[in-house]
Each structure stands twice: as C-alpha cells, then as structure tokens.
Amino acid sequence: MFLSLCLAACGGGKDSASTTTTTTAPALVSISISPANPTIALGLTQQFTVTGSYADGSSAAITKDLVWSSPGAVASIVQTTGLATSKTLGTETITATSGKISNTTKLVVQGPYVAVTAGGSHSLVLKANGSVISSGLNRTGQLGNGTANDQSAMAAMGTVNTWAQIAAGEFHTVALRTDASLWSWGFNQNGQLGDASFVDKLNPTKIGTASWIAIAAGKSHTVGIKKDGTLWAWGRNFYAQLGDGTVIDRVEPVQIGIAKNWTSVAAGAGHTLARRADGTIWGWGSNLNGQVGTGPSTTVTTPTQIGTATWVSIAAGQNHSLAIRADGALFTWGANDQGQLGNGALSDRLNPSQIGTQTNWASISAGSKHSLAVKSDGSLWAWGANEDGQLGSGNNQTQLAPLQIGDTKNWKFISAGLFHTLAIRTDGSLWVWGRNSDGQLGDGKRVSLNTPTVLP
Template structure:
C-alpha cells in the first residue's frame, strides 16, 4: 500500500462542506455532509429527490426535514442515508427514520402514495409482534432501541438498530413459520425484524433487486470493532447465482456463504449488490490492513463480475486482474457494472459498456464501445487523493475523494444525475458542482447587514471558483485525457511563487509528456489553430465584402 502522507494537503475542517457519505439510485444521487445535512440531484420523478416536487435537479439541492411541532431553529441532524432505485432513506441522530420517493411496494414504511418530501416513519419499533422476538434473547427493551443505519435496494428498505437487529420492509421475502417456506416477494409496508439474527449483531447489509446479503457478528460486537468473527449470509431470489451458494435455488431464510466461513482465514469488510450480482471485499484475518481482494458472483452477462468472461457464477470468485498488494477501501455495484477504489486513490470499473454502466445504444464519440469483463482504470489511471467512498447508480458512478471535500461523477448524464450542471454523458470523472452554497459561521459578532453582504460576496466568489475549477478540469481532460488533479497538475512555478513562466513550464510539460499525451495535445492544438484560422478568414471576407459594398454604393 502506497504512503499517501506526502500527497496530503491541509484542508479546513468545515463540516458543512465535508461529505461523509454518498448513495446513488437508478438516476439520482444523495450525499450527507458532516453537519447532518442532505443534498440530492438528478431525476425527480416519483419525488425521489425529496424536494417536494418531481422536477429534475442538475446540481445539488438541500433536502429539508421537518418535525411536526418542532421548536424554531431545531432540525433533524441526519447521520445516515440510502438510495433505492426510485426512493431514498435517511436516519437522524435520535434514531428517527425518514423516507421519500416511490412507494408501490410500501418501501417508504407506510401504505400509501408516493412522497415528494421526507416522511417520518412513525412508531418504528412498535409494530405488533415485534416485542417478544426481541426480548427472548435478552436484548434491550423496545423503548431503548433506535435505528443506527439504513440501506435500500431496488424496491426494498432495510435498517439496523442499536443492538444489531435487522429490519426490512417493501418488496421483501415474507417470513414464514414453515421449515422451508417458499420465496414469494410481496409488498410489506411495515418494518419487521429478521428473527434469524436475534442475539447476533448485523454489521452491514446490502440488497439488489430481490436478494439480500448481510455481514453478521456474534452478540455484543460493536460496529466499529473488527469484522474478524463475522459471517456472511445471503437469501432471496437466486436465479443468477447471486447468493453465492453454489446453486440457483431461492432461499427464504438467511444462509451462510461457506466460501467466507470462519475457517476460511478471510475477513469480509465491505459488501454491495447490483441488480443480480454481488461484490465484496476481503482481507486476511492476520493482516486486516494489508492487501485485499474483491470477490464477485451472480449475473455476469455484461462482464460485471470482472472474471474476464460474460459467464455467470454461483460461486464467489476473486477478481484476479486487480493489482496485488493494494488495499481496497470501497466497492459498489450499479445495475450491470462494478467499481472499487483503493487507498492509494485509483478507481477500477468493469461491466456494461466500458465499465461505466452505459447502455449499448449510447453515442460513444472518443471512447471505444463494448463491455469490459476485466477491471479498467478509470480515466487512464488518474489518482484521486484521500478517497472516501465510491457509489454506483444504474448507469453512473460517484466518487468522494480529498477526505470528503471533492466529489467526482461519470457515466450517463441525463436528468442531471452527474450533478455537473448539464445532461451530457461523461466518460471521464467530472467535478460535481459542490458545494452548491457556502456556509460560513464566524466566531465574532457581525452586524446582520455586514454579515449578509459578506456572505453574498463569498457565495459569489465561491461560485466563480467552482466554475473556473470545472472548466480547468474539462480543458485538462480534453488535452491529457484525465481530469485535473489539483496540486500535482498545477505548474511548479505557479505553486511556489505565484508567477507563471509560460515558456519554461510549456517546455517542461512537453519533455515530461508521453507519446499518447503529445499526440492528443497535437490534435487539440491543430483543432484550435484550425478554428482560429477559420475565424480570421471569415473576418477578412467580411471586411472585403464591406469594402466592396461601400465602394459600389452610389455617390451623390
């Protein structure tokens, strides 16, 4: 694992700008900031953005949470978020669970119409019949419980409570008292606990269209503890082998994925589900921060398993083409693609249409079309400083880097899902318009009129800087085929002295460029010069025509 200390840069700890979590749905994205606020953008249909309307948003907008009868100035402080295909979830620091968007299967936690704004799921732990199942194993009483984590699949919602209990609602496999109950997915609008995990601690959970995987530890383990003693379970539909159990039979109750049992010597520490495939990260138990592997199983027709073929697999297999001696910090699955990010800042993707998740009918202009069945470094191997998390939607990918202060996106851009201010597809990472507003709280007392003027001026400057940064990235990507990566791409003379010696830096840049960069630069330069010549010629023609018209005009 590479040492990143030298690459680190000091960043002001402004929690209102720091992104601590992201979640991508079918065509929308939501983020959570350090001060407990939620922002969303992308497609607004069904109210999945939580803005109170169904219009699309091309840049991040704030999602408002309101309690009935709340004191003025109070607000919910959100600590967790999740995105399903067309709905979203959030949990606040007091354990309240909020939902909004599409509700055909009751995935919002109530039986009713879609919700365009956050809806507070009332009496989460007061469902009939939930008390005895919780107390049988000596767990905390119902009044002491609160939700700590939320997760969403296609049309399904899940939550983990403060003692590790797992709850589900929406399009889920119903619990049956029979020894081998049939799997028959149906809409259940009321959250219910999973009895098989009573007395155990669910550490993480993920779900796809109709399958669920959960990482479960023994009783008493806390979420910030080691995953060494945890076991991986899966259940639900299995027609593509997405449960990793070696067959394609459906399971109504959780089953242990034997590849990662306690005798395997492997620790699973991150899990993700696509529509019909599953991905997870493991490391060796004796070296939890050492090199790690990505394993995949399930549907593979579009190369989303990364095994070098389009075959499906019902048995977990490692993605062998990823580099050795690398620690992977995050994995996520889109509809038909998979992405991982390493601790040293590199992103790999594989699956449908170049691993971007793009549909086969997309109009590729500069990128070779076709699915990638092996990992491909995104943007030619650009490095992203201090990566935090990668998240995949149906056909787009979002990355949080720079310790939470930078947000990148790429893939399908329709409906503004990339947050770049337009609806264009982007084949390389593009900066999201973030933050979309500047919050500045000062220690000293400032008169309201001065504070307002100062805030407005800072917002204006922040907006200008954001636009300049975006266009610098676009220009840099056009010339070098990779996004602008901040400090290492800023000319040395400008970094150390504030003076830019263009001639010297131009020469050094040409010396350090490889053949492909030089060819790309030549094409860019020739195109630019050609356009300038065209404009000069057009202006010259206009001047000649003007002179001719003036000379031929009748004189009096």
C-alpha cells in the same frame, strides 16, 4: 510611667513606617494555538483559542490583548475572537500574537462532501454540515425536496442538517439522522418506505421510533439494522428478498430471524446480503444468476450463510454481488453478462470467486451491471457495462476485468447507480460520471460523461 505606656499603646509619639508589597506578573514565554492544524469542510467555521506559558512554569488561557491574523485567501479570521471562516479549498496559515510573542498553525479547508448514494436515476450527497443535496429523476418524490419535479442541478433537500446516512433505491430513498431515527421518501408501490401505506412521499417521513445503525435500499425493498443488532426488512418481496420466509410484500419493517449481531446490509434488485459481527456473510432472495452466492440457482427465502470465510465488506448490484475478505482479497458472484464480475469472462458464477490475487482492496460498490472498487492505496478501479460511461474510463467500452481509472490515488467513497457513478476524494471533493439524461449527475446539464468530473 502610665502616661508613657498609654502614649505608646495609643499611637502617641512618632508615626510608624508603612510597608508596600509590589507583585510582578511572570513574563509570557510562549503561546500555543488550539486546535493544532485542524481540517474543516468548505462552508464551516473553526474557533481557535490560545494558551500562554509563563516564566514561573504556569500556563493559562489568553483572552485579552490577543490579535489574530491570516493571509485570507483560503479562510478569513476575526482579529479579536479567533473565529475562522472557510472561503475556498486549500491551506491557510493562522497567526496569534500576544505582545511580542506569536505562534502559527495551519487550517486545511476541504470539500464539503462526506458521503454519496446513487439511485436508479437520482443522486443524493451528504455534506459535512449534516445537510443533503440531491438531483435527478424525481417523479415519485425520491429527491425529498417536496416536489415531483426533476432537477438537473444539485440543490438542498430541505433545511434539516442532522442527516447521518443515506441510501438510494431505484425510485425511493431512506436515511438516518444523527439521533438514529429512520426516514424515507419517494416511490412506495410495494411498501418500501415502511410507513404502513402504499402512498408515495415527496418529503422525508419518519418511520417508527426505533434507533437504527445501518440501512440499504434495493430496487423496491429496504433493509435495516437496529441499534440492538436485529435485522429488519420491508417492501417488495416477490423474490423473497426480505428474508422472512414468504413472498408477501411488507408495508412496515418486519424482523428477520432472531440474531442480534448484524452489522451491515446491501440490497440488489431482488436479493439481499448482510454481514454479522463474526465476519460471516449471508444472502437470500432471487438467485437466478447465482447472486445470492449459496450455490444452486434457486430462490433463497431466508438468510443463508455464504461459505465460511471472514469478510469485511459487501455490495449488491442488480443481479450480482461483491465482497472483500478479511485479508483484502476481492470476490464476486452472480450475473456476468456485461463483465460485471471482473473475472475476464461473461459467464455467471454461483459462488464467490476471487478476482486476481491482490489483497489490497478497501471498498466496493455495485451498480446495475458495473462494479467499482478502491484499493488501499486510494486508486479507483471499475469494470463491467459502460454504454453510458459509468466506468469513467474515458470511453464507452465494456471492461471484463478491473481497470484503473486515472492515476489519482485519493479516492475515498464510491457509489454506483444503475448507469451512473458518484465518488468523493479524500479532499472532500465530489466527482460524477455516467448517464445524465435525468440530471442525475447534478451538474445542471443532461449530457452523459465518461470521465470523472468534479462538481463545485
């Protein structure tokens, strides 16, 4: 008995049968591509990834045995990684295949431009990759490229690719980077650069250590709003355009009042406008033509509220002003000797006056003596002085009332300089027109244009 138990316990007798378990992976049912139908700017890349859905209801990222393809006319894609590189404007079909399962998505490639600013006779353009290109008059370094040489073609302004906002005055430029730092360059005769000196700068120079959310550049002064909502100004102050209650130039930013709810600013030749978070707008500075909008044509030395309406947008020209009310109505005031107010007359206005009855105005910009606006339907309108074709109407005739420019309805961003205009369409393309004697249109020529012309 002991022997038989030992044999059984110790492995004697017949071998026991072994069992093998085979696990079958669930079948792949479908795949999805992420991101779906993205849009990128020309010159940038897009990384695609794939997620698989399986018969057992599970899902997981697919990284192996995956093949990517595309026609390649608009963008090329790396077959093994899913990284697409833009080549030209348009739409590309991107296909991902895993075994016998495939799916597609669309990649839209737009123009690389996202913002423009037109100065006195110079221009700067912000690209989607955070870099800036510039052209035009540069004798005081306003192009920020390290030289004092004019240039007629758009060229890169250094190698920095972290720019977020740009604003051009007559001969100087200010900008914000993505870290909210403030930079300035160009003419500094009145301290408009804010670096505590009167020395011109050929390259962007950092101003202080504060964080900023908005900037505006006038003829020779600069205005900004810090992250805490406080308002600051510096530069020329002969007309009290800084709003600090004096007519003394400031070479460094000085706080204006104690309010902490400012949201946007606009600067003209000798006056300034600003908006608060409650929708009120305020003006100060030279008011000879009523451009401050507070009534009597006397200089206003500190921020003074303009009416009681609620506003969403402001713009300051040389000696005139524009604003859009919360209901989409357009108002103008100030100098009107070239019809820049758009009211069909040539007389100045001391207070905001509505232009027409339409309430579908979306954005505005004011130049020396011309004005631009985009309606909510994307159409472009212009009026005022036009001796250099700055209205884009195809001729050089002054317009006393808003005139639609072409029939295109995809305008997105506009900026009026002294005598030239820059604009961006919703497809990211850059358009220029007006005076070009200093190369401010950036097309490599010095011939003025009276119709919007696309730059490559």
